[in-house]
Amino acid sequence: MPNSLHHRAVEHVGSRIVDGSIPTGEVVLASEIETELGVSRSVVREAVRVLASAGLVVSTKRVGIRVLPPEDWNPFDPLVIRWRLASGGLGAQLRSLTELRVAVEPMAAELAAEHAPDEFCGELLNLAAQMRHAGRSGDLHTFLELDIRFHALVLAASGNEMFANLANPIGETLRGRTELGLMPERPHEEALTWHQAVADAISAHVPQDARASMEKIMRRTNQEICGVWADKPRIFPHPKH
Template identity: 65%
Template sequence: MPDSLHRRAVEMLGARIVNGTYPSGSVLLASELEEELGVSRSVIREAVRVLTSAGLLHSVKHVGSRVLPSEQWNPYDPLVIRWRLTGPGKNSQLRSLTELRVAIEPVAAELAALYAPHGFGSGLRVLAASMGVAADSGDLRAFLELDVEFHSKVLVGSGNEMFASLAGPIGSTLRGRAALGLLPEHPHGELTQLHMDIADAIATHDPVRARSSMELVVRRTMAGTSSVWAEQPRVFPGPASKG
């Protein structure tokens, strides 16, 4: 039960910060949050700790917890990503994540073709084949989860721990597209074939083909969703300050 209360407090407070209910500079008092959320002081302390680690809050001794500007939030934190994808800045967040995919995933596929251990590509082939079955049967939920697993495995297969750490944010991107209704109702065969091409290239240690096939996947994704964020301004953060 306590874990459930902690999660609920984190979700409620985090979502309110991201959607602007608690604007930047606001000071949150533990006593008021206890009453507002109907939870204990220990639950509030744990929620504040989680949100502080994500860069949303900064504790000020004898004052409370100050809401930090969005430029100081951890852009790779899966919770921050999820809240942004369901908040007023969802289109900008989707753009940032999609551009991250275009920059990183083709290189990750190339590295996986060069360095992934024996048998790694065979596992990707199984996933790609399963994606085709899910697409043919119209099971979008299964297709989405297989897609997330496929792209996460490619990042891990690169052998680069920094790329591997992006599996969470990129999985959030794929799920966020679905939540925003940006996935096709019936994924077309060409898309599933491109995933099989990536798997085959990695299995046969063909880095050029692996990179080019992944490039096609992520750039087609960008082309299909870029209209969503066409009018969104870009963010140019200044020097960080705790304020």
């Protein structure tokens, strides 16, 4: 029960901050959240800790919980990603993660072809085969989970721990695209072929082929959904010292 109450408090405040219902700069009192949700001070305190770790709020003693501007939010936090996808920030969120993927994943595939351990190669080949089967049979739920695992494994196989830690935000975005109906009804045959080509190139240790095939996947992804963010303004956070 406490975990349920904690989740409810995090969702209630966090989603409202992200969709703008609680505006930047507003100060919220813990007592107000307690009364509104009927929860204890300890539940609110833990919820605020989660929101602060995501960069959404800062808690000041004897003042309250102040809402921070979007440029202070952690753009890699899965909660922030999910809330942005569910709000007016959908386009901007998809653009940010898609552009990041276009930049990073081809390099990750190249590095994986150079450095991936044998067990990673075997799993990638198995995943590619399963993706082909699930995609052709129209099992989109299974295909989604396999796709998330495939891309997470390529990132991990690069041997770069910063790349590997992009797996969760990318997975959250892929799930969000599917839930919002922004995925094709069936995966394109080309995409299935390119995933197989990535797995083959990594397993054969051919870096340039792995990079080229992943580049095709990412460019196709960008082309499919770029219309969603065509009119969305970009965020230009000032570099922090």
